[in-house]
Amino acid sequence: MNRKVFIFLTLLVVLYLAVNFATPPNPTILLRYKMDAGQYQLMRASLAVPIILVWYAAFYGFSKLMGYARSIKQSPDGEGFMWIAYGLAVLGIGLPVNSLIATALSRAVSGGMLTQPVSTIISTHLSVGYQLASFFLIALGAWKLLKTLKKAEFPKQSLVIGSVLLATISVFYIVAAFNNPSREVAVPPAQTATYYMNDILIFSTIVLPYIFAWVCGFFSFIAIKTYYRHVGGVLYKKALKKLNTGLLIIISLSVFLQFATAAITSIYAWLLGPLVIATQLFVFVIGIGFIYVALGAKGLAKLEEVK
């Protein structure tokens, strides 16, 4: 990993740990999860270690891919890989920055420095914003990569299955978001509202951007698969396979996670506990995806180094 990238991440980790453990936990959260402060800190500590490991994996993955893309930047495929690396960088940096800001906002609310609606509006938009930017950049890169091939057709079966799946989760998400009674104001038993915005703002600034992000994710998934299927070179494909696997894991699980956290929690509050555990597992697998990206990028870089 690049030294500057490593120092930047370590700084974020220190800040994250400081914000999490140097201040007492948010009483609203303790009430919601029915825990005392000690139990909550213990739970946070057990969650923090794998999360931090995933951040390092993410930074390692995107910095390796960026290094590879930079080494071939003059070539047509170099441009595609560079945009994908930018997208992964936004996703990778977004993970700790988003967590850090969300935690800081929550602390600011419990300290009386910020109101809950302001905190919620900032954190929900930050979350959708970085994920949308990331998937848009990855899709752009995947499209540029695909354009380097003389002829490459999207597999029709995957297109149909993907479109149906995308339409289903989008409809489910819209229904879930607008059936959530606590979307604008907190309705008991909910302690806080999910968005603190009216329906028009929820639709235009949260729901639509998420759906667009999933469309970009789906497009990237198909484009990367198609590129892998049609590109030539036995040794190139062997190295590309790991990168491809990593990208497909990151894209598909990130889309699923966005959907799960955005849609399911807004309507099925009782699923929150199991969902937190499942989310941690998925985030961990996304970390493995980033490791695959790094290994694939290393293999591809080897093809560019040997003389």
Place this chain on the structure above:
Amino acid sequence: MTPLKQKTVYEEAVVVLYDYLGPAAGRFLDREVEAHLDKDPRDITSGDISKIHEWTRLAIALLAEDQKTVDDFSESFLALAKKHNGAG
């Protein structure tokens, strides 16, 4: 009617290498020629093919995990040499 443009030795070598290195083929050949033949890759002639074969074979052996890939590559490149020089 314009006659079809004949491929240069460089282009033909890239075609052979593409089956193994995909989009990295051209960049790989450029590095090999610049490092070992000390000339502009676009200026290679049929007389350079044997030497390029020697070096690229070694490089492919470093990248491939199995001997079969190396042998297949070598065979394809020798066929190119034969086409141009009548010998490997």
